[in-house]
Every structure is written in structure tokens, then in C-alpha cells.
Amino acid sequence: MNMMEMGEVVAYLLRYRTAERVPSGGRKRRAAREGQLSERDVCALIDDAQENEREALRDFLAGQGLRLKAFESGDYPGIAPGSRLFALLPDPEMEQPPLYTREPVFEALKLRQESRAELALWYLQLWLLLHTLIYTRLNRALSDVSRYQEATFVTRELVELVREQLETLRGLGERAPANSRVLLDERGEDIPRRVKAFIDLLSRAGHLETVREAADEDVWQQTLLGALEAEQIGVHHLTHLIELTSLDNVDPDSDEVSAADEVSVDEIAAEEASTDEPESKNENASHAADMFDSPSEENTSESTGENAEEERR
Numbered sequence: 001m002n003m004m005e006m007g008e009v010v011a012y013l014l015r016y017r018t019a020e021r022v023p024s025g026g027r028k029r030r031a032a033r034e035g036q037l038s039e040r041d042v043c044a045l046i047d048d049a050q051e052n053e054r055e056a057l058r059d060f061l062a063g064q065g066l067r068l069k070a071f072e073s074g075d076y077p078g079i080a081p082g083s084r085l086f087a088l089l090p091d092p093e094m095e096q097p098p099l100y101t102r103e104p105v106f107e108a109l110k111l112r113q114e115s116r117a118e119l120a121l122w123y124l125q126l127w128l129l130l131h132t133l134i135y136t137r138l139n140r141a142l143s144d145v146s147r148y149q150e151a152t153f154v155t156r157e158l159v160e161l162v163r164e165q166l167e168t169l170r171g172l173g174e175r176a177p178a179n180s181r182v183l184l185d186e187r188g189e190d191i192p193r194r195v196k197a198f199i200d201l202l203s204r205a206g207h208l209e210t211v212r213e214a215a216d217e218d219v220w221q222q223t224l225l226g227a228l229e230a231e232q233i234g235v236h237h238l239t240h241l242i243e244l245t246s247l248d249n250v251d252p253d254s255d256e257v258s259a260a261d262e263v264s265v266d267e268i269a270a271e272e273a274s275t276d277e278p279e280s281k282n283e284n285a286s287h288a289a290d291m292f293d294s295p296s297e298e299n300t301s302e303s304t305g306e307n308a309e310e311e312r313r
Contacts, residue, residue, distance in 0.1 A: 006053070006057055009037065009046065010061070012037050013086070017206040017225055019085075020079075020083055020084070021043050021080075021082070021083045022080040022082060023080070024083070025078065025209075042086075061088070066088055068087070068088055068089075070086050087224070090229065105119060105120070106119050108201050109194055121182070125183065129158060130153075130198075133157060134153065138151065145231050148221070148227035149221060151222035153220055156217060159191055162191050162195060170184055207225060207229070208221065208223065208226065
């Protein structure tokens with residue numbers, strides 16, 4: 001893998017976040033396009049990389065707070081037999097890069113002339129309600145990565161959940177948090193439009209995918225990438241949006257209330273983390289291979305022998 005090929009591999013992974021030897025779920029292998037390698041070539045370049053090339057790629061990704069993990073068919077459900085899935089993941093030991101910057105969120109969710117703080121509130125509200133569907137409803141902890149295929153829903157369910165949440169907020173009257181009352185200004189088809197835009201965002205980020213249709217509705221499922229990132233970094237990649245809701249208030253006279261809202265989001269994150277048992281948090285850690293981790297002294301000879309045997313096969 002020369003420097004140009006390394007750049008092309010990184011560009012592919014930044015765009016799609018995953019690459020599979022044998023795509024799962026009936027997905028077609030991504031073909032080459034202008035300025036982009038094919039999925040087959042990306043997998044081959046990673047598999048065939050020499051140790052010094054892997055070290056260079058590891059260092060390059062680490063500078064961005066990222067690392068490349070490899071998963072075999074026995075590690076998680078949904079990986080085809082004989083396949084290997086490469087996933088570009090945030091490094092939980094480093095400062096977390098956001099899933100995406102603020103601007104894609106604002107552009108996707110904006111319907112009129114909403115403030116940036118209001119759009120951030122909308123994203124956080126939708127994110128928390130989505131996790132109600134794919135975690136709380138299933139009595140599932142963030143560490144239950146292998147259950148990601150159970151995490152399915154249709155768009156209508158998220159729309160109904162948002163409406164229920166807003167009715168609850170409306171029922172609080174003056175007791176409702178001041179900066180959250182702007183969410184009650186919705187009218188007509190605003191909620192379905194925002195939900196659709198939110199789902200599209202997560203689909204583009206590789207966290208959701210359609211798996212089938214039911215009664216003319218797309219059934220969405222969390223991806224393995226989405227489950228892995230939720231387990232490793234939880235709510236922390238949303239910090240740049242959470243901060244915005246307190247620094248750029250919808251109501252400039254409600255600083256105290258907004259600070260309380262920010263704490264409530266942090267409390268939810270802490271509560272999610274506390275539901276994970278330490279033993280289960282790394283349920284597949286022993287199976288996942290970091291293609292670019294420096295080998296330890298005690299297993300260098302063993303892993304070198306295994307790699308040589310695999311290359312011969």
C-alpha cells in the first residue's frame with residue numbers, strides 16, 4: 001500500500017465508515033467510481049498491508065481520533081461466513097470527534113428560520129427518542145451490541161413518539177423548561193418532515209439502514225457500526241450540540257433553565273452507562289481484531305504465525 005493508496009483507503013472509509021469482503025444483508029458490493037476505490041480493492045489493500053504500512057495508517061487515523069477495527073463472521077451476527085468487516089471507529093481513549101459537524105444537522109432539520117439552538121434541541125430530542133425505541137423498549141443496554149438486528153422500527157413509530165413527547169411537554173404548561181417550549185411551535189407535517197430528515201442523517205452516517213418493507217413502510221434497523229459506536233462513546237459525540245443549547249439560548253432570559261436542560265441530557269448519558277455491566281461491555285472485545293494495533297511482546301510470534309498461515313490460505 002503506497003501513500004496514494006493509503007489516502008484512497010482513508011477517503012473511502014471516511015465516506016462509508018465500513019467495508020466488507022462479502023457484503024451482508026443482500027447489499028451489493030460498492031463499485032469503483034471516479035476518485036474512489038471499489039469496496040473489493042479497499043478490503044484487499046487493508047488485508048495485504050505490511051506491518052510498516054499498517055503502522056503508518058494507524059498513526060494517521062489516531063491523529064484524527066479514529067482507529068480501524070476488523071470483525072470476523074463469528075464476532076457478531078450479520079457478518080457473512082468467510083467475510084471480514086472493517087469499521088472505522090472513534091478511539092474511546094481519545095477526544096471524540098463529532099459524528100458530523102453542526103451544519104449538516106442545521107441544514108437537514110431546518111424548515112423555516114429556526115435558531116441554531118432550536119435545531120440543536122430538535123436533534124437531541126430526536127436522538128433520545130430514537131434510543132428509546134432501539135434500547136429502552138427492548139430492555140437493551142448500550143453494551144448489547146450483538147442485539148443490533150433486533151433494533152428495528154418504522155418511521156411512523158418515531159413520529160408518534162415525538163408527538164407523545166410534545167403532548168407531555170405541552171401538558172406541563174408553565175412548568176415546562178423555557179427553552180424547550182419552542183418545540184411546541186410545530187404545525188402540519190413538521191414532525192414527519194423532521195423525523196424523516198433525522199433518519200436520513202443517521203442513514204448517511206451508516207448508523208441506520210432499511211432492511212425490508214412492512215405495509216408500504218420502510219423498516220429501519222440499527223447497523224453494527226451504529227451499535228459499536230453507541231457502546232463505545234454513547235452520547236459524548238453530541239457534546240458540540242449540547243453546548244450550543246446552553247451557549248446560544250432560544251430565550252436569552254432563560255440561562256438557568258437551559259443549564260438544567262443540559263444537565264438532564266448528561267444525566268441520561270450517565271444512566272445509560274450505569275446500566276452496562278463491566279463484564280458485558282466488551283462482549284466481543286476478544287474477537288475484534290484491531291488491524292493496526294501494535295502487537296504485544298507476548299503474542300507477537302503467535303500472531304505472526306497466524307497471519308502467515310492466513311496469507312497462505
